[in-house]
Amino acid sequence: MVPFAYLAAPNLRSAISRATRSSRAEFIAGGTDMLQLLQERVRAPEELIDLNGLPLSDIEITADGIRIGALARMAQVVSDSRVREQFPAVTQALLASASPQIRNMASVGGNLLQRTRCLYFRDVATPCNKREPGSGCSALDGENRLNAILGGSSQCIAAYPGDLAIALLALDAKVEIAGQSGQRVIPLDELHRLPDDAPHVDTTLRPGDIITAVSISTSDFARRSCFLKIRDRASFEWALASAAVALSMDHGKIRHARIAVGGVATKPWRLRHVEQALTDRELHADLFRRVAALAADGAQPRTQNGFKAELLKRVVERALRQVGETA
Numbered sequence: 001m002v003p004f005a006y007l008a009a010p011n012l013r014s015a016i017s018r019a020t021r022s023s024r025a026e027f028i029a030g031g032t033d034m035l036q037l038l039q040e041r042v043r044a045p046e047e048l049i050d051l052n053g054l055p056l057s058d059i060e061i062t063a064d065g066i067r068i069g070a071l072a073r074m075a076q077v078v079s080d081s082r083v084r085e086q087f088p089a090v091t092q093a094l095l096a097s098a099s100p101q102i103r104n105m106a107s108v109g110g111n112l113l114q115r116t117r118c119l120y121f122r123d124v125a126t127p128c129n130k131r132e133p134g135s136g137c138s139a140l141d142g143e144n145r146l147n148a149i150l151g152g153s154s155q156c157i158a159a160y161p162g163d164l165a166i167a168l169l170a171l172d173a174k175v176e177i178a179g180q181s182g183q184r185v186i187p188l189d190e191l192h193r194l195p196d197d198a199p200h201v202d203t204t205l206r207p208g209d210i211i212t213a214v215s216i217s218t219s220d221f222a223r224r225s226c227f228l229k230i231r232d233r234a235s236f237e238w239a240l241a242s243a244a245v246a247l248s249m250d251h252g253k254i255r256h257a258r259i260a261v262g263g264v265a266t267k268p269w270r271l272r273h274v275e276q277a278l279t280d281r282e283l284h285a286d287l288f289r290r291v292a293a294l295a296a297d298g299a300q301p302r303t304q305n306g307f308k309a310e311l312l313k314r315v316v317e318r319a320l321r322q323v324g325e326t327a
């Protein structure tokens, strides 16, 4: 590990200003991803700013829903009955993530910002545009079984790895951010960016920005939501393909549908065209099969990850059936 300075941030303001001043300072929360990145020398910050002393771990009921502090641990959110009842997809996504030990340590903010599991990103002996801009992308013609089939560019096809963000995207969650110019709130859909020609920039966060909370509004569709994940083994593994689905119904018809998918795209990915195909339609198993067939439209598989297109259609159909059964 490369030596670094350590600062336990005494308050939000000093954490932001310290991180804004140095381009080589980074935040740490639970450390479950950051420590791996340091050990593997993927990251070598001059200073680590520890956010754990900040008062950002409450889960609060608000006028229109729930607000989860960025330092709330994944396990804390899993055990919250309000989240389980109002936003089942969130609880299910967290339970399908990592292991109980990691969920005890890992924070909600850190989860959203975890880095890709692309093999080459985490192997400093290989070229990788995301880790070292301009060095090339080893995955394009290399080991790309785990990589994205949607949202890639000629520079990077790394899949976004997290599960929680997929459930939050389907539920139209918002992210609260504190930065040098004050507080702002953005839709979760605007937090992560496509790789385009700058794959080393994962998000739209500015230098010094800290995620302070995630908020979700209560709604009919949030209550009728689910998260499903297909992976190589039953636990302790990231998604090959996942789907978060939410439906709101009106007299046997689908009024609104929300579908977000993970494991297959370079950022949390919303299937708006599939949502559209469900709107105002009668709930029917055959409908789910027909619309799920559209899920991989526009996919650009590489040599080893073509199987993800079929997996994606199946996980979307299964998730739709699962939510449909409760309607």
Ligand SMILES: Cc1cc2nc3c(=O)[nH]c(=O)nc-3n(C[C@H](O)[C@H](O)[C@H](O)COP(=O)(O)OP(=O)(O)OC[C@H]3O[C@@H](n4cnc5c(N)ncnc54)[C@H](O)[C@@H]3O)c2cc1C
Residues within 6 Å of the ligand: 026, 027, 028, 029, 030, 031, 032, 033, 034, 035, 051, 070, 071, 096, 097, 098, 099, 102, 105, 106, 107, 108, 109, 110, 111, 112, 113, 114, 115, 161, 162, 163, 164, 209, 210, 211, 212, 236, 237, 238, 239
């Ligand atoms: C073996 C293993 C299996 C796993 N399986 C899964 C899985 O199946 N699904 C899944 O979703 N995840 C999985 N994970 C990833 C795990 O969930 C993340 O590592 C964890 O959620 C990161 O949270 P953290 O608090 O530990 O973040 P840290 O490691 O402390 O930080 C992660 C990143 O976020 C930044 N950061 C942290 N908090 C903030 C904040 N509030 N504002 C701004 N920046 C911040 C840090 O600077 C860093 O870049 C797995 C991890 C391991 C080790």
Ligand code: SF4
Residues within 6 Å of the ligand: 116, 118, 119, 120, 121, 127, 128, 129, 130, 131, 136, 137, 138, 139, 140, 147, 155, 156, 157, 158, 199
């Ligand atoms: S896909 Fe992205 S993360 Fe993976 S090697 Fe290519 S540039 Fe690096």
